[in-house]
Amino acid sequence: MYDIIVIGAGHAGCEAALAAARMGCKTALFTLSLDAVANLPCNPSVGGTAKGHLVYEIDALGGEMGFAADVATIQSRTLNTGKGAAVRSKRVQADRTVYTAHMKKVLENQSNLYLIQAEVTDILTEDLPDGRKIVRGVVACPGGEFLARAVIISTGTYLSGHTHIGTVQRESGPDNSLPAAFLSASLRAAGLPLQRFKTGTPPRIHRRSIDFDELEIHPGDDYIVPFSRRTDEAALNRITQIPCHITYTNGETHRIIHENIHLSPMYSGQIHGTGPRYCPSIEDKIVRFAEKPRHQLFVEPMGLHTDEIYLQGFSSSLPAEVQYRMLRSLNGFRHAEIMRYAYAIEYDCIDPTALLPTLETKAVENLFGAGQFNGTSGYEEAAAQGLIAAINAAGKLQGRDPLILSRSSSYIGVLIDDLVTKGTAEPYRMMTSRSEFRLLLRQDNAEERLIEFGRACGLISEDRYREFLAHREIIEAEKSRLLRTHVRPIPETNEILESAGSTPLSTGASMADLLRRPQITYDTLAPLDPDRPELHRRETDAVETEIKYEGYVRRQEDAARRLRKMDDVPLSPDLDYAAIAGLRIEAAQKLAAVRPLSIGQAQRISGVNPADITVLMIYLGQKK
Numbered sequence: 001m002y003d004i005i006v007i008g009a010g011h012a013g014c015e016a017a018l019a020a021a022r023m024g025c026k027t028a029l030f031t032l033s034l035d036a037v038a039n040l041p042c043n044p045s046v047g048g049t050a051k052g053h054l055v056y057e058i059d060a061l062g063g064e065m066g067f068a069a070d071v072a073t074i075q076s077r078t079l080n081t082g083k084g085a086a087v088r089s090k091r092v093q094a095d096r097t098v099y100t101a102h103m104k105k106v107l108e109n110q111s112n113l114y115l116i117q118a119e120v121t122d123i124l125t126e127d128l129p130d131g132r133k134i135v136r137g138v139v140a141c142p143g144g145e146f147l148a149r150a151v152i153i154s155t156g157t158y159l160s161g162h163t164h165i166g167t168v169q170r171e172s173g174p175d176n177s178l179p180a181a182f183l184s185a186s187l188r189a190a191g192l193p194l195q196r197f198k199t200g201t202p203p204r205i206h207r208r209s210i211d212f213d214e215l216e217i218h219p220g221d222d223y224i225v226p227f228s229r230r231t232d233e234a235a236l237n238r239i240t241q242i243p244c245h246i247t248y249t250n251g252e253t254h255r256i257i258h259e260n261i262h263l264s265p266m267y268s269g270q271i272h273g274t275g276p277r278y279c280p281s282i283e284d285k286i287v288r289f290a291e292k293p294r295h296q297l298f299v300e301p302m303g304l305h306t307d308e309i310y311l312q313g314f315s316s317s318l319p320a321e322v323q324y325r326m327l328r329s330l331n332g333f334r335h336a337e338i339m340r341y342a343y344a345i346e347y348d349c350i351d352p353t354a355l356l357p358t359l360e361t362k363a364v365e366n367l368f369g370a371g372q373f374n375g376t377s378g379y380e381e382a383a384a385q386g387l388i389a390a391i392n393a394a395g396k397l398q399g400r401d402p403l404i405l406s407r408s409s410s411y412i413g414v415l416i417d418d419l420v421t422k423g424t425a426e427p428y429r430m431m432t433s434r435s436e437f438r439l440l441l442r443q444d445n446a447e448e449r450l451i452e453f454g455r456a457c458g459l460i461s462e463d464r465y466r467e468f469l470a471h472r473e474i475i476e477a478e479k480s481r482l483l484r485t486h487v488r489p490i491p492e493t494n495e496i497l498e499s500a501g502s503t504p505l506s507t508g509a510s511m512a513d514l515l516r517r518p519q520i521t522y523d524t525l526a527p528l529d530p531d532r533p534e535l536h537r538r539e540t541d542a543v544e545t546e547i548k549y550e551g552y553v554r555r556q557e558d559a560a561r562r563l564r565k566m567d568d569v570p571l572s573p574d575l576d577y578a579a580i581a582g583l584r585i586e587a588a589q590k591l592a593a594v595r596p597l598s599i600g601q602a603q604r605i606s607g608v609n610p611a612d613i614t615v616l617m618i619y620l621g622q623k624k
Contacts, residue, residue, distance in 0.1 A: 002028045004393055005138055005148040007120045007183075009037045011379045012154035012371025012386030014103050015063050019390035020152075021113035022062070023458050025397065028114045028148070029107065030140060032158065032178050037115075038068070038103035040379065041157075041174035042201045043312055044096040044302050046072075047227070049079055050430040051380040052089035053411045056446035058383055059228045061391075061412075062459025064106060065383045066227030072099035074242045074304060075220040085545045086438035090227065093220075093244060095303035118143045121182040123151065125190055125364055133190060134365040150366040150393040153187075154386055155373045157199060159348040160184045164265040165341050166319025174201070174345060184348045191363035193351040197427050198273030199377060200281050200315035203323055204340040205333070207307040214332035215245035215299060225538065229447065229464060245299035245332075249282070252329040257286045260322045265344060271317070273346035276377045276427040281315045281344065282326070297330070308339055317344035349375050352419035352428075353594050358392040358402045359385060359416065362595065368393050374419055377427035384412045391457050403457070406567060408437045408560030409449055421594060421604045436563075439549055439556050444542050448472065471539065478535060478543045482511040487528050500524050515547045567600030569620065580619050587612040 004020045006013050009031035017029040031037060046069035047055050059066035072094040080087045107115055122139035124147070137147035161179035163172040173179045188194060220241035226233055264283050265271045275281070280288065285295055298312035316323060320341050327336045352375045354362055359374070361367045370389040371382030391403045405413030414435045419428060432438050441449070447468050454460035486508050487493050494504035502519040511529060514520050522544040526532065535543070546553070573595045577588040587608045596602040599620075603613045 002026050002114075002137075002146065002148040003397055004028075004150045004152065004390070005030065005146060006152045006154060006390075007138065008154040008156055008158065008180075008371070008373075009034075009107075009115070010154060010156040010371060010382060011038060011065065012156070012373075012382035012389075013152075014038050014107060015058065015065065015383045015386035016152045016154055016370055016390040016393075017107065017113055018064055018110055019062070019387050019457075019459060020394045021110050023391070023394040023398070024112065025394045026112055026114075028116055028146060030116050030118055030120050030138070032117070032119055032173065032180065034104070034115060034117045036100075036175070036177060037107065038100045039175065040094065040096045040099060042199075043300065043310055044094050044099070045091060045300065046094055046099075046379060047089060047091035048380075049087070049089045049091075050411060050432045050434070051378060052079070052091055052227075053432070053441060053443050053446070054380040054384050054415070054430060055090070055227050056443045057410050057412050057450055058380075058387055059230075060446040060450040060454060061387055062454040062457065063383060063387045064103065065380070067230050068099055068102050068106070069094055070226045070228050070231040070236055071102045072096075073224065073236065073239065074301065075244060076224040076241065077220055078225075084439075085442050085444070085549065087432045088443065089432075090225065090443060092227070093242070093300055095305075097303055097305065116140070116143065119178070119180060119182070122186040123183070123190055123364070123367065125367075128365065132365060133363065135367040149397050150368065152368040152370055152386070152389050152393055153373050154370040154382070154389075155180055155183065155347075156382070157345050157347040157372055159373065160346075162346045164271060164317045164344045164346075166263055166265070166317070166322070167270075168319075169265070169270065172345070187350075190367075192361060193354050194348045195351055195375070196273040196346055197349050197372075197375065198271055198275045198344055198346045199279070199427060200275070200317055200344040201342060202282075202311045202314040202316065203327060203338045203342040204302065204308040204310060205327070206337040206339050207301075207309050209333075209335045209337040210299065210309060211332045211334070212245060215247050218244040218246050218298065223537070229467070242301050242304070244301070247297050247299060247331050247333070248294040249286075249297065250294055250329065250331070253326050254286050256322065256326045256329060257283050257318070260318060261287065263319050263322060265317045271344060271346060274426045275344075276429060278429045278431070279315070279377065279427075281317060282313070283316060283318060299332075314342070315344075316342040318342070347372070349373050351375070351423060353421070353423040355420045357404045357416060357420050357597060357601070358396075359389040359420075360392065360396075366393070366396065372427070375424045375428055376415070376419070377429045381415060381428065381430050384415060388412060388416065391459075395457070400457075403453060405450075405453070406560075406564060407435065408440055408563060410446075411435060411441055414441075417601070417604065421596065421601050422606055437556050437560055439553050440560060442545065444538070444545055474535065474539050475542050475546070478533065478539070479512070479547060481533075482515060482543070482547065485511045485529065485531075487511065487514070493528055496524065496527055512547050515544060516550075563600060566603065567598045569599040569617075571596055571598055571602060571616070571620075573597060580615065582615040582618075583612055584609075
């Protein structure tokens with residue numbers, strides 16, 4: 001008998017199992033193979049545009065992914081450095097084996113947590129008086145029945161997994177592993193609506209067969225800012241970063257793909273699952289973007305102790321011999337040796353509108369979903385959901401209030417709200433453009449936004465919380481000092497401003513006023529500010545960002561407050577929308593399907609317009 005059972009030990013399952021156990025629940029984590037715990041079956045990288053934001057948020061809530069990524073880092077880059085602070089995202093190339101070994105060791109050493117290698121084949125449920133069901137445990141092979149008060153499904157791409165390499169098809173999970181072959185039928189029988197998605201991965205090439213002299217070098221950052229507050233920053237910056245490289249497709253590559261497109265399972269009709277819009281296969285890119293003469297590809301190492309090289313942007317399901325031909329048409333790859341062939345994989349997942357904002361299923365009480373099972377794509381999206389699902393599962397068993405993060409609080413809030421409110425017809429990927437409040441949801445303020453939630457759940461230690469408070473005190477003190485410190489319009493001052501491309505002063509100004517100028521950085525002002533305190537890099541970056549964007553942030557905070565007011569108007573999940581006079585039929589049907597918990601959530605449902613919201617507000621007013 002367990003408090004919580006987690007099915008699947010990928011990124012969602014690892015975060016879920018650790019959070020549940022750390023919150024005091026006796027937790028069992030089931031996996032098809034203990035050798036595939038926290039596997040990185042696609043790109044061995046963590047972070048990226050918007051995904052890096054998610055990793056910082058996971059760490060701020062007390063999750064493990066950020067620290068594991070720091071431990072496994074072999075290269076770190078900050079993306080979008082030429083753009084505003086809101087869209088800058090950290091991405092690391094990770095050593096695949098180091099990452100998985102670290103995470104497995106953390107799981108093994110966690111009290112209250114039991115790892116079990118077995119295939120979960122059935123969900124055990126019991127009927128409730130209101131017609132719903134409640135989960136009672138699982139059936140595993142081997143092992144039999146395991147009882148639990150709550151279950152979290154985080155099956156990744158294993159659920160009825162089916163791989164394709166040309167005409168070679170087999171029942172398989174990622175990396176030629178076993179699939180979860182029987183669980184889908186049990187989930188359907190429990191009333192969960194499943195859909196079929198597809199993703200893919202590129203070939204892995206032997207390092208010795210690549211002519212790196214013909215490729216563009218892609219170095220890491222000069223200074224590495226860690227994902228996790230727990231990481232030893234000085235030690236992290238002593239590592240020797242491994243460069244990545246860049247190559248491009250060309251006319252010959254495109255010709256080979258066009259001539260063999262009929263052999264792709266995507267175009268021959270063998271694949272029925274929907275693939276990711278923002279991470280298409282190379283054959284899909286060539287067809288959809290026929291006007292482009294070339295596509296950029298990233299040549300990335302899989303780790304320090306392997307010669308496997310990952311070719312990002314070259315995923316495919318074409319036959320093996322075609323993969324060789326198109327690969328060897330690339331600059332630097334004329335003698336390429338494939339170690340693992342590219343493949344596409346289809347898998348089952350739930351329609352996420354069948355989930356509550358807590359990630360509990362509507363059909364079965366105490367049954368939660370997380371990760372790719374919920375229709376998402378990516379390690380980071382999965383880990384974030386695993387963490388929230390566990391916080392809510394454990395919290396429900398312990399009588400706590402649910403954790404439902406708002407859209408203005410986090411990218412995790414945006415991710416889950418999008419899934420449960422709008423659903424997804426393709427694997428969902430987080431992007432900064434999905435948020436209305438990008439300036440509020442920066443990487444540098446993830447702790448400020450979320451650490452209180454992690455502390456309330458017991459996932460953030462008091463020592464770490466005190467460290468955070470001291471960090472914020474330093475930032476606020478320095479912002480106040482810059483507001484009080486003024487400079488005169490003397491030649492020395494104006495020379496520094498003009499050399500930075502900014503206009504000279506005609507009257508005195510505060511340091512904060514100067515810092516608000518686009519061309520001026522905190523470091524630019526150093527010669528004018530001999531009495532400044534010595535601050536950590538993170539603190540100076542935070543001071544600069546908060547002062548520079550203060551006006552824009554204030555406007556977004558006002559908009560966020562208006563949104564929260566709508567989210568604070570509750571709607572009963574049992575509301576009979578068909579009986580509300582004046583509500584359009586389409587809106588009533590959409591509202592009945594999603595069962596929103598607030599007016600704010602209702603107005604984000606596709607097909608519900610402002611007039612429908614007005615009708616709902618009038619109805620609620622009349623009832624009150």
